[in-house]
Amino acid sequence: MSDTQGVISSISLSARVRPAAHVLGIRGGGWNAIVNERGSVRLNDGSPVLDWHIAADDRWHDPSVEPSVRQTRRAGVPVIETRLRIPGGDAIQRVYAVADAGGLVVIEITNESTLPIAVAFTRSDVVSSRTPSPRGAQGIELPAGSVVFPVAHGSTLRVALRAAMHVANAVEKTVVDLDRLPSFEQLQKGWLKAVEQAGYVIVPEGAVAPLVARLRSDALILSGHEIEDWAIGAGGDCANDPVAYILTLQQLLRMGEKLNSESAQIRVDHASRLAQSVETLLKDNKKASILPWDVERALFAAQFVFARMGENRAADDVATAQLRLSSCAEPPNVMPTDIRAIAWVEEKMVAVQRDGSVQIFGRGIPRLWLGANLECHRVAAGSLHTVSFGIRWHGEKPALLWEVAGPAGIKLTAGKCDPTWTSVEATGETLLLGFV
Secondary structure: OHHHHHHHOOOOOOOOOOOEEEEEOOOOOOOEEEEEEEEEEEEEEOOOOEEEEEEEEOEEEEEOOOOEEEEEHHHHHEEEEEEEOOEEEEEEEEEEEEHHHHHHEEEEEEEOOOOOOEEEOOOOOOOOOOOOOOOOOOOOOOOOOOOEEEOOOOOEEEEEEOOOOOOOOOOOOOOOOOOOOOOOHHHHHHHHHHHHHHOOEEEOOOOOHHHHHHHHHHHHHHOOOHHHHHHHHHOOOOOOOOOHHHHHHHHHHHOOOOOOOHHHHHHHHHHHHHHHHHHHHHHHHHOOEOOOHHHHHHHHHHHHHHHHHOHHHHHHHHHHHHHHOEEEEEOOOOOOOOHHHHHHHHHEEEEEOOOEEEOOOOOOOOOOOOOOEEEEEEEEOOOEEEEEEEEEOOOOOEEEEEEEEEOOOOEEEEHHHEEEEEEEOOHHHHOOHHHO
């Protein structure tokens, strides 16, 4: 998937737009930072917020109030780009986090205007290879300790905030070579590789892939925090929502996190919480006439997680209990915005069944996707298998090309898309009936 495919269109800021809260950090780190919809940066160490201001040819520009601010979360991953319109072009702020020197939040200011500018930061502890202007901020009142740097036309200023202020002084005093830090393009590619390890899909809606990338990257950043803190991201309140917790845990394992490798205590904590979450879902839905679709997905996810933890008996117990529940409702037409969004799109494309088979577009191909080329790469189908496929069109009929990774014998069906087709082959191609 190319970078340009995953870039979300700019957000038009107005009083009606819900403020953004982008989580920055490193995979499994114990710290994080929040970038708001105007580019302000707040670390979770209780230190002051870092704001930025731009001195252009006409005046000082404050991004927190300017109407010309546009923001992009690149490819859905934690690389945040905020553009401020100034005479002759844009001042562009890019913010991302790296693990270097115990953890850094990197802030870049690029001058894409035709004239030189200056940028003011409202904290004196920004790490920079340049010396701040001795004159400070002229013509604007800023907090004490604010620093100002000139930025020539077409150039980029890079500074950083130390995220590990709570660690030993030796780390705090580590010399940071800003020029050797990864670029935002490198960070974007690295994050995409990490989140796509869990599989990915290509569908006509341009917002699907970035939302999935955001949910997964938030989960990776916050996985090193207490579960109560996972709600900081876009994944949902995992401490009080067993469905969100189980689905998030599955995503972490699919991205290569090893929940039982750091220490036995981590494994016991998750195994115990997972068992409690499953018991809650089974108890709450024991007498339901129709099982909610997300509960069905969470129970399948729980089997996946138990199996990956080596708790095969627990996985089998969940499968047996699930067979006693009512049939499952169809997912809603509207895509959720929390961690359920990943389950929602995968349910439409690769739906595991209680008998162990897998339906490809079992509920039919969504009308808005008809005629469009569709792709699914390495989506989990149980704990041992992944399914990849592509859909190409021959007139009104979808041509399916598939590949299954894992032990031989898993049964594929196409449900409403073609109730006559089934296969246990690992690879193949066929022409499906389409809607019936």
